[in-house]
Amino acid sequence: MNPRRIWLRVSGVLVLFGVWWVLSQFQIVNPLFLPGPQVVIASVYENANALLSAFGISLYRLLVGFALGTASGIAIGILVGWVKTLQKTLLPILDMLRSIPNLAWIPIAIVWFGIGNYSKFYVIALAVFFPVMTNAYLGVKNIDPVIIRAAKNFGISTFKMLYKVLLPSAFGDIFIGLKVGLQSGIVAMIATEVVASTAGLGYIMDQASSFFKSGLVIAVMLSIGVLGYFLTQGMVRLEKRYAKWSIRSGES
Amino acid sequence: MSAKPYNGRQKTKIQIQEISHEYFDASRKATLYALRDINITIDEGEFTCIIGPSGCGKTTLLNIVAGFIRPTKGKVLLDGKEIIKPGPDRVMVFQEHALFPWLTVQGNVEFGLEMQGKPKEERKRIAKVFINMVGLGGFEDRYPFELSGGMKQRLGLARSLAVDPEVLLLDEPFASLDAQARRIMQDELLGILGQNRKTSILVTHSIDEAVYLADRLVLLSARPGRVLANEKIELPKPRSRSDVNFVKTVEKYDSIIRMEVNRAEGRNVDNQSAYIGGSDRLSQP
Amino acid sequence: MMKERITEIMLPVTSVVLLLIVWQGVVSLHLIDPFFLPPPSSVVSAAIQLSSNGELERDILISTERALEGYALGSTIGIVVGLAMGTFKTLADIIEPIIEYFRQIPEVAWIPLAILIFGLGGKAVLFIITYGSLWPVLINTYDGVKFVDPLYKRAALSLGADALRMFYKVNLKAALPRIYSGLWISIGIAFRSLVVAELAVATTGVGSGIGYMMNFYYNQYVRTDVLLLGMVILALLGFIAQRGLSVAMKRLLKWLPQF
Numbered sequence: 164m165n166p167r168r169i170w171l172r173v174s175g176v177l178v179l180f181g182v183w184w185v186l187s188q189f190q191i192v193n194p195l196f197l198p199g200p201q202v203v204i205a206s207v208y209e210n211a212n213a214l215l216s217a218f219g220i221s222l223y224r225l226l227v228g229f230a231l232g233t234a235s236g237i238a239i240g241i242l243v244g245w246v247k248t249l250q251k252t253l254l255p256i257l258d259m260l261r262s263i264p265n266l267a268w269i270p271i272a273i274v275w276f277g278i279g280n281y282s283k284f285y286v287i288a289l290a291v292f293f294p295v296m297t298n299a300y301l302g303v304k305n306i307d308p309v310i311i312r313a314a315k316n317f318g319i320s321t322f323k324m325l326y327k328v329l330l331p332s333a334f335g336d337i338f339i340g341l342k343v344g345l346q347s348g349i350v351a352m353i354a355t356e357v358v359a360s361t362a363g364l365g366y367i368m369d370q371a372s373s374f375f376k377s378g379l380v381i382a383v384m385l386s387i388g389v390l391g392y393f394l395t396q397g398m399v400r401l402e403k404r405y406a407k408w409s410i411r412s413g414e415s
Numbered sequence: 416m417s418a419k420p421y422n423g424r425q426k427t428k429i430q431i432q433e434i435s436h437e438y439f440d441a442s443r444k445a446t447l448y449a450l451r452d453i454n455i456t457i458d459e460g461e462f463t464c465i466i467g468p469s470g471c472g473k474t475t476l477l478n479i480v481a482g483f484i485r486p487t488k489g490k491v492l493l494d495g496k497e498i499i500k501p502g503p504d505r506v507m508v509f510q511e512h513a514l515f516p517w518l519t520v521q522g523n524v525e526f527g528l529e530m531q532g533k534p535k536e537e538r539k540r541i542a543k544v545f546i547n548m549v550g551l552g553g554f555e556d557r558y559p560f561e562l563s564g565g566m567k568q569r570l571g572l573a574r575s576l577a578v579d580p581e582v583l584l585l586d587e588p589f590a591s592l593d594a595q596a597r598r599i600m601q602d603e604l605l606g607i608l609g610q611n612r613k614t615s616i617l618v619t620h621s622i623d624e625a626v627y628l629a630d631r632l633v634l635l636s637a638r639p640g641r642v643l644a645n646e647k648i649e650l651p652k653p654r655s656r657s658d659v660n661f662v663k664t665v666e667k668y669d670s671i672i673r674m675e676v677n678r679a680e681g682r683n684v685d686n687q688s689a690y691i692g693g694s695d696r697l698s699q700p
Numbered sequence: 701m702m703k704e705r706i707t708e709i710m711l712p713v714t715s716v717v718l719l720l721i722v723w724q725g726v727v728s729l730h731l732i733d734p735f736f737l738p739p740p741s742s743v744v745s746a747a748i749q750l751s752s753n754g755e756l757e758r759d760i761l762i763s764t765e766r767a768l769e770g771y772a773l774g775s776t777i778g779i780v781v782g783l784a785m786g787t788f789k790t791l792a793d794i795i796e797p798i799i800e801y802f803r804q805i806p807e808v809a810w811i812p813l814a815i816l817i818f819g820l821g822g823k824a825v826l827f828i829i830t831y832g833s834l835w836p837v838l839i840n841t842y843d844g845v846k847f848v849d850p851l852y853k854r855a856a857l858s859l860g861a862d863a864l865r866m867f868y869k870v871n872l873k874a875a876l877p878r879i880y881s882g883l884w885i886s887i888g889i890a891f892r893s894l895v896v897a898e899l900a901v902a903t904t905g906v907g908s909g910i911g912y913m914m915n916f917y918y919n920q921y922v923r924t925d926v927l928l929l930g931m932v933i934l935a936l937l938g939f940i941a942q943r944g945l946s947v948a949m950k951r952l953l954k955w956l957p958q959f
Binding site for chain 1: 924928938
């Protein structure tokens, strides 16, 4: 990347910071709504412990939900993609369920699992499940039939077919599903915590908001952004390492 | 019915002067030459075919004439004026046809006319002429995705001809067609151009195609591309593939290219050897 | 041919109907507590009950209005900025890092701050929906314009197009499928932002709309059937909205094979 581009990219961020600082310093915007960078940083220091443990809790929930959603998504996606009868019977039902906005499940999840971690696992897993399943299904459905024929030529059992042929072929699409699923999962994580929780990042934001500590709210928001960024980068790295041969440009 | 061969006193249309082009190859982290010291003169109304082994730079040369690439050295003159950017005076027919998928057949053909500022009625009229000329009459309202490969190619041709270019450039236009469709299109192309006598440059991998179509045949060496041969094909048109002279010409170029490929694969990349020159070169005009 | 089409439609319909029957049966036979899994019958009766005094219609109307407003606003911003970024590389270079970062902050993370700034009402919900809707549209529009096959640009140049014509006759048209993609995804996001924002506001006791309805009836009367009713309505609204988008865009996109 040439120096000019780097300079442009950096300047954008600098300008943003500058504007933020000016707006807050000269109270052009109500400092309650937009506290200055100093306030935000101070909030981080003051609440470092609470923030750290909240981070841990939220991350834990995200990972568990993600694992559940991914495992079930891949399994069901591949199955539905491979077995034609399932495609015709199960898929319409799944499509219907998918059209219910993930986060609309929050209240019923709380009824079922209470306000603790399990409701969070459920909603996050659900949010991850749908994109992963859809992509796994499409990935298997769109496998070049020639490859299947070649595999059958060598006399392969159905079970081996599943994980030695179908899974690797659909890998690229599954990864796209994972990336989308991660984003959905993060959204679900925060949503469940903001709406009904007693711990976690969303909870802290909610509490801070009711006590008018906007500095803390913003601090958490920004760190969520950082978290999301690193997780996504991690995914991209993983994809490069394990699925390099099947990377395609997906849709956001 | 055969066309007369050319005499030497035709007007010069295109002059390719001292063209050299280098580019940076990221995978080898080196600057390579695509073309070296290309000098070619093309007369008005001539159909020139450029052939050569893969990677010899023939498409690059065509892109330079089209104006998509500025050469690192040298220039190309059209009617005496230097070419610096693409334009409808040198329209290109692409290998991947590059048809605008959001426009109908009619829309695609009218596109260039619209750019020229022609009023609606005139556009429609002109477009219809060319659509019929390439045999797509009745398909005006279809979209490219509904057309077969051969039809797409014809559409690309119609679109380019409609703007009445000074020069027609064709980048392996029939490469994606099957053997039969290819032959049919070659004859159709000759038929259409026969009426117009347009100066044309066609790049192809197929020696057979080149000898079948060309008034002038240019052969480039392996990378970096140099002119190995540049001669007029004097066989009367329409040509017959079973004609003795046709076969001999094809054989001649075929063996030159084979030797060239062998040589290129055996020698090392930056050896500017004295091979070029002497008896291996064919007659130069 | 007809027979095939009939079976094509009948099979999914049959499975869904079967599911509903099983669902209803399982609860009616007291295998599952209707509190935990309200059967279709109670969802329907809840709908009837709540529409008797116009409450249901009112909530649906309020929510739909918000969703549409937020979606329209967000998409417009997304398209404008996306187009600008795709066309002016310098602008893109400046803004891109900012966008790459901020898109990681989901719209729901803004809820506490939005409530702080806009208070407990429709404005906060509208803000969240707008914010949520704009990202997929922006990114897809930007990508759509950025990744126009250079071949089309060459063809247009060859045929004599100048910069302005190139933009709206080639870049814009070629980017349409991607823009459509973004708009489609955004509908789902708009509805999910809607429900969360309304729920979040509702937990403080005030509010309106479907999310509020769900929260209110559960909190006050422990009505899980209203929860399910809300979910079903949201799903239907989203579905209708997507169909609407598809029909609206059909004219612009009829050159795509899948239309």
